[in-house]
Amino acid sequence: MDMTSRLVQLNAAYARAIDTEKFEDWPKLFADPCLYKVTTADNVAKGLESGIMYADSRGMLEDRVSALRKANIYERQRYRHIVGLPVVTGEAGGVATTETPFLIVRIMRDGAMAVFATGCYHDRVVADSSGALSFAERVVVCDGGRFDTLVAIPF
Amino acid sequence: MDIRHDTHVEATTTPHGPWPEDSISRVPYWVYQDEATWLRERERVFEGATWNYVCLEADIPEKGDYRTTHVGAMPVVVVRAADGTINAFENRCAHRGALIAFDDSGNVGNQFKCIYHAWSYDLAGNLKGIAFERGIAGVGGMPADFKREEHGPRKLRTTTLCGLVFATLSPDTPPIEDYLGPEILARVRRVLNRPIRVMGRFTQPLPNNWKLYVENVKDTYHASLLHLFFATFRITRLTQAGGVLVSADGAHHASYTIGSADAPGASAYREQGLRSENDDYKLADPSLLDSVEEFGDHIQLQILSIFPGVILQQIHNCLAVRQVVPRGTDAMDLHWTYFGFADDSPEMNKRRLKQQNLVGPAGFVSMEDGCVGGFVQRGIAAAGDKVSVVEMGGRTAESQATRATESSVRGFWKAWRRHMGY
Secondary structure (H helix, E strand, O other): OOHHHHHHHHHHHHHHHHHOOOHHHOHHHEEEEEEEEEEEHHHHHOOOOOOOEEEOOHHHHHHHHHHHHHHOOOOOEEEEEEEOOOEEEEEEOOEEEEEEEEEEEEEEOOOOEEEEEEEEEEEEEEEOOOOOEEEEEEEEEEOOOEOOOOOOOOO | OOOOOOOOOOOOEEOOEEOHHHOOOEEEHHHHOOHHHHHHHHHHHHOOOOOEEEEEHHHOOOOOEEEEEEEOOEEEEEEEOOOOOEEEEEOOOOOOOOOOOOOOEEEOOOEEEOOOOOOEEEOOOOEEEOOOOOOEOOEOOOOOOOOHHHOOOOEEEEEEEOOEEEEEOOOOOOOHHHHHOHHHHHHHHHHOOOOEEEEEEEEEEEOOOHHHHHHHHHOOOOHHHHOHHHHHOOOOOOOOEEEEEEOOOOOOEEEEEEOOOOOOOOOHHHHOOOOOOOOOOOOOOHHHHOOOOOOOOOEEEEEEEEOOOEEEEEEOOEEEEEEEEEOOOOOEEEEEEEEEEOOOOHHHHHHHHHHHHHOOOOOOOOHHHHHHHHHHHHHOOOOOOOEEEOOOOOOOOOOEOOOOOOHHHHHHHHHHHHHHOO
């Protein structure tokens, strides 16, 4: 399978884990250590490093999942990811640098369906010895900077 | 206007009759719903004798650097002048009322120019140029008796405190040091003790009246009850040493937690069977909570509010300014600016990045404050004539050596009623 097809599969698995609320599968798509961050295009343009979510290990991703399962209180909601086609912008030393656009619709408890976020995944993807791909880095660069009410579920 | 420091609020009539029991421990729900009250707040609170946070000095370091923001409903430009001082004026062209600056920030050099008809303003907001003021070939143009100096956007006075920039429309607002009082002032200086470094900005639109968020911030009682994450990881618990400082006029507060969570009384949460006590819940990567003492006083957590709408937050090494911008009776924007210090080591920078998971729109702790105000706004939909009960820790608004109190919430209502004349 060519690289683009493998990346499409990886992104499909990523979206499916979140949208079907199999959140425990989500950290498994990352290498360990890794970088996962949710930020905005404006922060990236200004060189500002913070994220509304920030994890540098698979353990921190698992903690995001356990928090939304066990600790945090929020109104029932889920996401529908629409993920575009990945573009490979570079490949060196077994690391593919890719960009993939996304759109997230948030479905609220009361049935409202509205665009919650759009943006681009800026990824560094690696393959293990079996050839399986995972994210060494996924920086979620949101197009805008307004996050309505709260963000419990990862993007 | 003098700031009155007595605890009694003069009984006056509101559009809905007398204030319930004339008490700061009763809050009628119409205050979160009423359009007339929102109009009065704009005039008497935000455009009144208050200092409104508008930006950080670090946001506009160079001459001509500006940011746009709001004071209540009023759009405002804040700009660094040639002499290094900071000016603020209404973001409204004197001609036809268009925004003078329509981006979030930037650098304008020497002048602002309205894009509609190219009227221009200096960095103090003075009207300086009018396109075709004398017409074309002697025809058209402004009347000969038009005086530019009589036209211009409203100007605000500015002041700075430890890198925070505030603006006021009122000539009566006292100096910021007097406005805050010595206790709160010391708590601002404690955190903002050296040059800061902005690390990121995010906006969280909230589906509730702005006062519900400010009350939530001042409400030390809820923090470790609503937020399981706080209590479980011993970031703050009511059983820890700490307290709440309330300024003499009630307007401002600083709550704080000192030292270890495993103090006497640490079992109180389990004994009360509270949801926020959950021993089964462990972090897979506890590096999130790897904090270091950086202020030398064992205060692990300090939440400070300055009336009407800014919060300075220190949760371990996670520092942020939160600006409350109302958007009518039932919506507001919360603008988060995460910061560190200019002299942070790479390790401290990483520590802050990780601890920022606690706050903001996706904060392990703060996310619940994002929805709880909306739950109140929806819960009171048919209860404008009913009241909430604010009696934890008594019925007055003084500093207390416990956080199992709503003293600083009552302080807010004491100040709000005074400004509103209710």
